[in-house]
Amino acid sequence: MTKLSAVVVVDPISSACYYGAEIQKHGYLSIALISVKRLSEAVRRLQNLNEFESIVYAGDLDEAMQALSRYSIRAVIPGSDVGIKFSDALSSMYGLLGNPVESSQTRLNKLELKKKLIAAGVPATWARGVRLEELKIDTFKKNDYPLVVKPAQGTGSRNVKVCRNHRELYAAVQAVEKNREIQSDGELYALVEKYLAGDEYFVVTANCGLSGHKIMLCFARYEKVEADGNPSIYKNIRSLSLNDCRALLAFSYASEVNSALEFFWGINDIELKIGSNGPLIIEQNGRLPGANVPRLIEACSGVNCYELNIDIFQGGFSSVLESVEFSRHFCICCLICNVSGVVKNITGLEKVEGLDSFYMLELSVAEGEVVGRTRDFLSSWGMVYLVHESQEVLARDSDFVHKTLALICD
The missing domain is CATH 3.30.470.20 (ATP-grasp fold, B domain)
Structure with missing residues (x-):
């Protein structure tokens, strides 16, 4: 019996919900694999599965392999940060292209990411995992402040706070520990890191395999406002020229980051600040950027990120992408x-x-x-x-x- 060829997107959220139609254009069955049932209400609003022809629910890899056994799986693609580890493992089990399972945690957990980059000699600020019980006394020095507190695994800047003293730090860590819905099982600490001055940007990169070939797809600047200690209230996100000197600097740095994190396959975006000491990472997102950025990239440059990522996870990419240009x-x-x-x-x-x-x-x-x-x-x-x-x-x-x-x- 001939099995239907299919492409699986693991835990599609936000921009990844549009993979379905593109997968079908390639002649494959589009499958959304849902491995995480416990999503926050805000994130759940971003999970529209209407474009997928089949939806599979699997709590572990054995369940997933059983549910997918009647298909010929051609590629497994992460659809969100929560699906990265599952996606890497499933790709490995099928013998398909994917990023290494052994280093999945460094691409998922912000503390492990910082440790990996520092060990690899890639510029990054220090970070600590802090539990509330450790903060009965102020363990940070006065000149360490301001500090940023955030979940080690989270999305959408939820529960990110700028803290200027021990009282604010204690309250911020307490909020992270109480808000279990945005944390993965077993995560018991908040991430505390030095506040970075400078303008904030993101760069989108296509990583085209073990050869190290990478393509810059987008460079943009965030305009944010701060209120009540919340530093990440987004106002505008503006694209900038790929020939801008800041874009070239950011892309070079992002390429170093991706290589150190063993992100060899697929499109991802890296958020960073560029200050007097050059670019420094805020976080790496191991999937397509959100906020409909892939559709905007196509509107401005003609590059279809969905088509490109499906091609990358099957071992190929279009040569036209050697010179991406934003005409709008x-x-x-x-x-x-x-x-x-x-x-x-x-x-x-x-x-x-x-x-x-x-x-x-x-x-x-x-x-x-x-x-x-x-x-x-x-x-x-x-x-x-x-x-x-x-x-x-x-x-x-x-x-x-x-x-x-x-x-x-x-």
Whole structure:
């Protein structure tokens, strides 16, 4: 009996939910494998599986192999950070291309990542895993502050805090330990690291195998605001030229990071800051970037990240990618809510949709829903995506979006 050829995406969230249609274009059955059932409500909103032809639930590798036994699996691709370890292991069991199982934890856990980079001689700031019980006295020196506290495994900047004294540090670590829904089983500590000054960026890289061949697909800058100790309230995400000197610096550094972490196969993004001492990593995401960045990359450069990643995990890539060029640029406007309550109305939608640069809109709230203040990426109440040849037009239009769109709450 001939088995259907299939491509598996493990725990697809956010941008990865669009793999389904592209897999089908390649002539394969598209399968979403769900290994993690316990997701936070905010992350669960990002898991739309409508494009996949088959959905498989498996709590361990044996269950997965049994459920997939009737298919001929051609590739296994991580669909989110929570699925990285499972994806690497499943690829190995099938004898398919994938990143090494032995180093999965360094690509998943931010503390292990820092340790690996420092051991490999790649510039990175120090980090410590801290438990609340250790903070009965202040174990940090005065000149260590400000410090950043975050979950060692988390997404969307949830529970990330800037702390300027021991009292704030204690409260931040306590919040991480209490919020078990964003942590993997067995994680019992918060990550504490030195606060980095400088502008924040991300670079998207296609890693095309053991040869070390890598391609820069996107370079962008974050514009964030801080409120109540939350340093990662996203306002805008703006793409920049791939020929920008900062982009070249970031890509060179990201290539070092990926090599040290043994990220040989697939597209990933690395968040970093560029200061007086050069680029320093914030975190590495071992899957396609979120916030619909893959679709925006295609709109601006013509490069289809889904098609490319499927090709990479099968051992090939298109030679046209030797010279990626952005003929247009994008700006993602992350909508910030400064009040809490029940949504009564959303105003300004028609005016925003009439902008020359308007590309698409995604709202995370609806009339009648209860909303809280925005405190991180996942609690933005929506995204407006702008695309245009002119950065000046994007800057003007993004200002218009934030002034015009309003969430009216009771």
